[in-house]
Amino acid sequence: MSTSYSAFTTIDNKPAAEALGEALERMEPEPTGVGVFEMEDGSGLWEVAAYFIETPDAAGLALLEAMHGARFVVSEIPETDWVAKVKRDLAPVVAGRFFVHGSHDGDKVPAGAEPLLIEAAMAFGTGHHGTTLGCLQALDHLADAGFQPKSVADIGCGTAVLAMGAARLWDVRIIASDIDEVAVDVALANAKANGLEGRIECVEAAGF
Template sequence: MGQTRLFLTAPREQAETIFSVLDTHFEDDGLPISIFEPEEDSGIFQISIYAEDNVDGLEKRILESLQDIVSLPPVEREVVPDMDWVSHSLEGLRPVRVGRFLVHGSHDRQLQRIGDIAIEIDAGLAFGTGHHGTTAGCLNALVDILKSERPRNALDLGTGSAVLAIAVAKAARIPVLATDIDPVATGVARANVRLNGVPSLVETHTAPGFHHNIFARKKPFDLIVANILARPLMALAPDMARHLTSGGSLVLSGILERQRRAVVAAYGGQGFRHVRTQAREGWVTIHLKR
């Protein structure tokens, strides 16, 4: 069945505001939402929501959620034909460089330089190609942490495509447990781990939160990265404290800028110390320590 793309076109700052509002408003609907720059360095972005039915009702909800935004651009429609969008989307994905990390698709393998820690992730069913601000923010935090710390055991909670687990495994050469609530994501993660040559270091499991016996066997961790969403991250704060070693580092993302204080407060109540917050594309990545 074909989809309809509802989209708004706006300059970067307004586009990021629109994306943040829509992402929050439709968080529980499971609808694909994206923000991208159709023409590189143009400063003009499109925010898109994809739907298969009740398009009129969706447009009404979009307009209602954005009613407080001044000079709101019109909501436009585009019928999206059935095709292999996973393969097609790769044509527009540019490599992402964060420190020594190079996240690239199979079509850009030739761009690897001497000294790069290359991570090959093709766009697919699981979240995390490195292009989203939260994933890039986590990679940047890992660059800083691995310069000064020597973790021995790591956890990537909510692994998605496993890009972060692979990054830690390749950079630190340590065992990493990668878990996700979605079995489809876990399957994609496992395939990416094999593709990147680290199956001996990264172990993947399907698990909601910390509810799996694998955690009892693998804990404690001295590095945990969790790129999820603010509300579940706050709920997980006590479990994070129980599974992270004293002096260990915790990297959190999937958090909007306006949610930062609430997340830091939730973890402060569990004995975590705030180290640094990095903002990127309307999202923040928070580094905490115990």
């Protein structure tokens, strides 16, 4: 099992943090990714982190520390099968009439529920995030209120869980779009796995 590495520090202003991030991108060996983010604790600090698939150059990091007034914390990141971990850790989600689950929980679907099978994969949308959960609950409430849409668009669909929820409720044209081609492939696979192939049009698109 291979090991990757992270180098993390904080900087007290945005220009300095961005300058350090750009300097990290020029390192050898080159990092696979560099992130610069403002911390959300009101401290005014900025996080700067770089990720490496090879051991980072300690001398190069020390030079950047001296030049930018930073202090890196370097950590090893063991290789993890995140999809397998998600399958183990994510419990089913109940949102109104909807029961979102992985195949490993297929025997737990309650009677009368609308099951939505979502396997752990490289796309957003398992129902655990508050936004997705809230949208599923909104679909449930709309159906209870007798709402009848003419069509449905799930924009930024990820796994297409919302499009599939709509397809369980209404026999109308449903489009699920995402800017990420991987998400579109996942959406198509999920529609097929849920018996909704042909009910949902999955397309790659940037925005509406």
